[in-house]
Amino acid sequence: MFGGGRVIRELCCGFDIGGKNIRVAKNILTEHHITIVGEFTGPDYGIKVVFHTATGKTFVKKI
Numbered sequence: 001m002f003g004g005g006r007v008i009r010e011l012c013c014g015f016d017i018g019g020k021n022i023r024v025a026k027n028i029l030t031e032h033h034i035t036i037v038g039e040f041t042g043p044d045y046g047i048k049v050v051f052h053t054a055t056g057k058t059f060v061k062k063i
Contacts, residue, residue: 002049004041018042
């Protein structure tokens with residue numbers, strides 16, 4: 001699971017959109033019995049997620 005960052009600093013105080021998105025996503029995955037096997041959530045910077053379909057490997061790069 002990736003994302004949910006606090007990339008808009010002006011909104012971080014008292015209005016955590018990224019945190020709310022993380023909670024909603026986890027609830028939905030739990031409801032559908034989907035296990036999270038890896039997680040990179042909540043950074044205060046943007047990320048680029050690279051997924052290699054041939055290998056199933058995923059990489060995260062700070063942007």
